[in-house]
Amino acid sequence: QKEVEQNSGPLSVPEGAIASLNCTYSDRGSQSFFWYRQYSGKSPELIMSIYSNGDKEDGRFTAQLNKASQYVSLLIRDSQPSDSATYLCAVTPLFTGGGNKLTFGTGTQLKVEL
């Protein structure tokens, strides 16, 4: 079982729709959760961080965390073509041996169509 799992996609949504990106993780004691956006040929860019159960909103983005289900999601409202990218879910496991040892999923490719 992979530590952090994401559907590779591509996930295609029409412009203006809500894009829903999902991520599950295996370590029940995971502590911190992050969503990164990566355009082709570019570096990962931090979008959201979430640490406790519930929703966290920032502009058009909402992160949702459910630790009981070991599930974290990212909703993008009013999707724009510029949102087309790969979205990486990253998780900090319970035991890191010191330091923030982010474990990444393989990413979900999002395509926003005109």
Place this chain on the structure above:
Amino acid sequence: DTAVSQTPKYLVTQMGNDKSIKCEQNLGHDTMYWYKQDSKKFLKIMFSYNNKELIINETVPNRFSPKSPDKAHLNLHINSLELGDSAVYFCASSQGAGVSYEQYFGPGTRLTVT
């Protein structure tokens, strides 16, 4: 102003050579990281330094040697390069080493070993 910078951006070299990648951050962060993103876009942590001290050392061949001369700089030296070392190497930094600190990535160095 570039927050996390890396040099060089591209590196093409032959098997058996030794090469170095440099990273600098001007964010005033205490913690820096090296990640490797392979051809399948999987991003995996290699090393982390906090205040010039090595705190994360993943299962990486000992041909890879990181060095942190000060808090703002983290270099990666690779000896006896192999074809499998071809990847994009990202440097990242965070304010501290705790699990809640967000990590910010540099632009990456694309290493091609021929």
